[in-house]
Structure formats: C-alpha cells, structure tokens
Amino acid sequence: MSIALKAYAKVNIHLDITGRFSDGYHSLFMVMQSVGLYDRIILEKAGKGITLLCSDKNIPLDESNTEYKAARLFFEKTGIQGGVIIETEKNIPQQAGLAGGSADAAAVLTGLNILYGAGLSEHQLREIGLQVGSDVPFCLKGGTCLVQSRGGIIAPVKPAENSFAVLVKPERGVSTAQAYADADETYLYHPDNSRMLEACETGSFEDICKYAGNVFEQVVEVPERVDIKKIMREHNCLMAQMTGSGPTVFGLFGSKDDAQAAAEKLKKICPGVFLTEPVDCGVSVE
Ligand code: C5P
Numbered sequence: 396m397s398i399a400l401k402a403y404a405k406v407n408i409h410l411d412i413t414g415r416f417s418d419g420y421h422s423l424f425m426v427m428q429s430v431g432l433y434d435r436i437i438l439e440k441a442g443k444g445i446t447l448l449c450s451d452k453n454i455p456l457d458e459s460n461t462e463y464k465a466a467r468l469f470f471e472k473t474g475i476q477g478g479v480i481i482e483t484e485k486n487i488p489q490q491a492g493l494a495g496g497s498a499d500a501a502a503v504l505t506g507l508n509i510l511y512g513a514g515l516s517e518h519q520l521r522e523i524g525l526q527v528g529s530d531v532p533f534c535l536k537g538g539t540c541l542v543q544s545r546g547g548i549i550a551p552v553k554p555a556e557n558s559f560a561v562l563v564k565p566e567r568g569v570s571t572a573q574a575y576a577d578a579d580e581t582y583l584y585h586p587d588n589s590r591m592l593e594a595c596e597t598g599s600f601e602d603i604c605k606y607a608g609n610v611f612e613q614v615v616e617v618p619e620r621v622d623i624k625k626i627m628r629e630h631n632c633l634m635a636q637m638t639g640s641g642p643t644v645f646g647l648f649g650s651k652d653d654a655q656a657a658a659e660k661l662k663k664i665c666p667g668v669f670l671t672e673p674v675d676c677g678v679s680v681e
Contacts, residue, residue: 396439396440396510397437397438397439397440397510398437398438398506398509398510398680399435399436399437399438399680399681400435400436400437400438400502400505400506400678400679400680400681401433401434401435401436401502401678401679401681402433402434402435402436402487402495402498402499402501402502402534402677402678403429403430403431403432403433403498403534403537403674403676403677403678403679404429404430404432404433404487404493404494404495404498404562405427405428405429405430405493405494405497405498405530405533405534405537405638405677406427406428406430406492406493406560406562406638406639406643406645407425407426407427407428407492407609407636407638407639408426408427408428408539408555408603408604408607408634408636408647409424409425409426409586409591409603409606409607409608409609410423410424410425410608410609410610410611410638410639411423411424411425411585411586411588411608411609411610412575412578412583412610413585413588415579416545420529420545421545421575421578422543422544422545423529423542423543423544423545423546424543424588424591425541425542425543425546426539426540426541426542426552426591426595426603426607427530427533427539427540427542428538428539428555428560428673429534429537429538429539429673429674429675429676429677430560430562430645430671430672430673430674431560431671431672431673431674432486432487432493432562432669432671433486433487433498434483434484434485434486434487434495434498434499434502435483435484435486435681436462436481436482436483436484436499436502436503436506437481437482438479438480438481438482438503438506438507438510439479439480439482440477440478440479440510440511441477441478441479441480442477442478443476443477443478444478445463445466445467445470445478445479445481446478446479446480446481447460447462447463447481447483448480448481448482448483449482449483449485450483450484450485451483451485451489453489454483454485454489460496461496461497461499461500461527461528461531462481462483462499462500462503463481464500464526464527465499465500465501465503465504465507465523465524465527465531466479466481466503466507468523468526468527469503469504469507469508469513469523472515472519472523473511473513473515475511475513477511479503479507479510481503483499488564488643488667489568490568490569490570490571491564491568491569491638491639491641491642491643492569492611492637492638492639492640492641492642492643493562493564493638493639493643494530494533494534494639496528497524497527497528497529497530497531497533497534498530498534498677498678500524500527500528500531500534501524501531501534501535501677501678502534502678504520504523504524504531504535505520505535505678505680506680508520509680517535517536520535521535521536521547521549522547525545525546525547528546529545529546530546530639531546532546532547532549533546533549533677534677534678535677535678536549536551536676536677537674537675537676537677537678538551538554538674538675538676538677539551539552539553539554539555539673539675540552541592541595550595552595552598552603553595553598553600554673554675555600555603555647555673556600557649558600558633558647558648558649558672558673559647559648559649559650559651559653559654559670559671559672560645560646560647560648560654560670560671560672560673561627561632561645561646561648561654561657561658561661561668561669561670561671562638562643562644562645562667562668562669562671563619563623563643563644563645563646563661563664563665563667563668564642564643564665564667564668564669565617565618565619565642565643565644565665565667566665566666566667567642568642569615569640569641569642570640571639571640574611574614574615574640574641575640577614577615578610578611578613578614581613581614583610583613583614584610584613585608585610586606586607586608586609586610587606587608590602590606591603591606591607594606600633601633604633604634604647607634607636608636609636609637609638609639611637611639611640611641612636612637612641615637615640615641615642617637617641617642617644619644619664619665620637620644622664623635623644623646623661623664623665624636624644624646626657626660626661626664627644627646627648627657627661629657630646630648630653630654630656630657630660631648631649631650631653632646632647632648632653632657633646633647633648633649634646634647647673654670655670658670
C-alpha cells in the first residue's frame with residue numbers, strides 16, 4: 396500500500412525576528428506563501444523501520460533527515476508498530492530559504508496519517524511538525540498565512556490572487572542556524588509589523604507587498620541580490636525580496652508576461668531560476 400504526495404516550497408513575504416526564547420530559539424512574525432515548486436514523495440507501508448531513498452545524492456539519508464525525524468515521531472507518538480519506505484524526487488533546492496526539508500516532513504506526516512489511518516488532528520500533526528522544524532506547521536497548512544512565535548501559531552490570510560512568482564536561487568547554501576546567530580550579533584532595523592498585521596486583516600495584497608520586509612537581508616550577504624531585484628523591478632514586480640535566511644530571492648508579479656520576461660533575464664545571472672505561482676496548500680495528495 397502506498398501514497399504519493401506533493402510537498403510545496405514556501406516563500407517569506409514577510410519575516411521579522413521579534414524576540415528570543417530562553418532556549419535560544421527566536422520568536423518570529425512572518426507572512427508565508429506556498430508556491431508551486433514541489434518535491435514528489437511516495438510513501439510505501441513496510442513492516443518495520445524507516446528507509447529513505449532520494450533522487451538528490453546530496454541529501455543525507457540518516458537520522459538528521461527531516462523526513463526521517465517526522466516518520467520516527469509519527470510512530471513514536473501514535474504507538475503504531477509499523478514502518479515506511481520514503482522515496483523523494485527532489486526539486487526544491489536545499490539550504491535555500493524555501494523550506495524544502497520542512498515541506499518534505501509535512502508531506503511525510505500527512506501521508507503516514509492517511510496510510511495508517513491514525514486519525515491525528517490538524518493540531519496534533521502541527522505539534523509533531525514543530526518538533527521537526529519551525530516551518531513544518533506552516534507547510535502542513537500552506538496557502539497564505541500569518542505565522543508567529545516559533546512557527547506554531549498560524550492564521551490564514553486572504554490568498555495572493557492572480558500573481559506569479561519567480562524564484563532565483565544563487566549557488567551557495569545558507570545555514571539557518573548561522574543566520575540566526577549572525578542576527579543575534581546585529582542591531583536589526585525592524586519592518587512595520589503593525590501595518591503588516593493590518594494589511595493581513597484587511598486582506599489588501601497591495602499593502603502586504605508594500606509593508607513586506609525580511610530582517611535576514613540585513614545579515615545574510617547575497618552578492619547577486621541587488622541585480623536580481625533590479626531586473627524584477629524593471630519588469631513591474633509587486634515585490635522583490637529574499638526568502639527565509641536566503642539566499643533565494645523571489646519576486647511576485649501581477650502579469651505572467653512580466654514574470655516570464657524577468658525569468659529569462661535572470662537566468663543570465665543565476666542558473667537556478669523557477670517560474671511558478673502561489674498555491675493554496677502546503678501538501679497535496681496525488
Ligand atoms: O527549525 P529549523 O530547522 O528551521 O531551524 C534551524 C535552526 O535555526 C535552529 O537550530 C535554530 O538555531 C535556528 N532557529 C531559531 N529560531 C527559530 C527557528 C530556527 O533560532 N524560530
């Protein structure tokens with residue numbers, strides 16, 4: 396018995412660090428958006444154990460893997476005596492600020508819940524997801540959401556309509572833990588979260604784009620960023636910003652032609668360019 400799922404990448408329309416918990420984790424204020432770039436995951440029931448297979452040879456297939464962590468926690472929390480073979484076709488670049496690992500973990504939790512008929516509620520899945528990573532709760536829900544605290548407080552926001560996303564992934568990867576450590580050492584200028592909250596409440600996508608910010612842009616150096624944003628602006632983007640702790644820079648566009656033209660030009664700066672659209676879920680079952 397098996398199930399196939401799509402695990403969607405996310406971008407941070409907004410990301411502010413608002414504080415630090417006693418365990419070193421940071422409290423966040425974010426607006427997150429799922430996009431159509433996805434990993435494809437097939438889960439196959441097995442008698443015992445967790446086996447990982449992946450199309451990308453750079454992904455570690457050990458206990459540090461987010462899919463492994465998600466599956467282990469699923470069996471631990473439900474008490475189900477079972478196993479799974481997890482086969483992943485990797486399309487979302489890693490260490491990119493696109494939550495590839497978190498999306499895969501969310502798909503594993505969603506899929507195992509169905510495959511084993513465990514009946515875990517959305518809340519229970521979210522609790523387990525948060526133990527795997529801060530972005531997993533959002534990836535379980537997906538769409539357009541306001542996300543707070545460690546990533547576990549989630550409120551849906553009016554979806555981004557009729558827009559197109561261009562993602563540009565410079566070659567190097569960024570360590571999220573290092574980016575947070577660097578942020579701790581920096582005097583950060585913060586975006587206007589009250590206005591962003593108001594924009595989320597009124598559902599004005601124009602205002603969401605207007606007040607968007609990402610504090611990691613102040614601490615993570617991405618040499619190509621200025622040129623990427625310039626090209627996006629020349630093609631009438633609604634917003635252009637780094638996602639997560641980078642290095643991916645994304646633009647949202649109101650017109651597909653503009654997005655396509657920008658993507659063509661951007662390919663000359665970076666090989667990793669993806670033209671996609673916002674989607675309304677984090678995980679879907681095929
Ligand atoms: O949860 P995730 O796997 O994305 O976190 C990677 C690292 O980023 C954590 O080990 C931690 O150092 C840092 N982090 C943090 N505060 C958060 C999320 C992540 O300090 N809210």
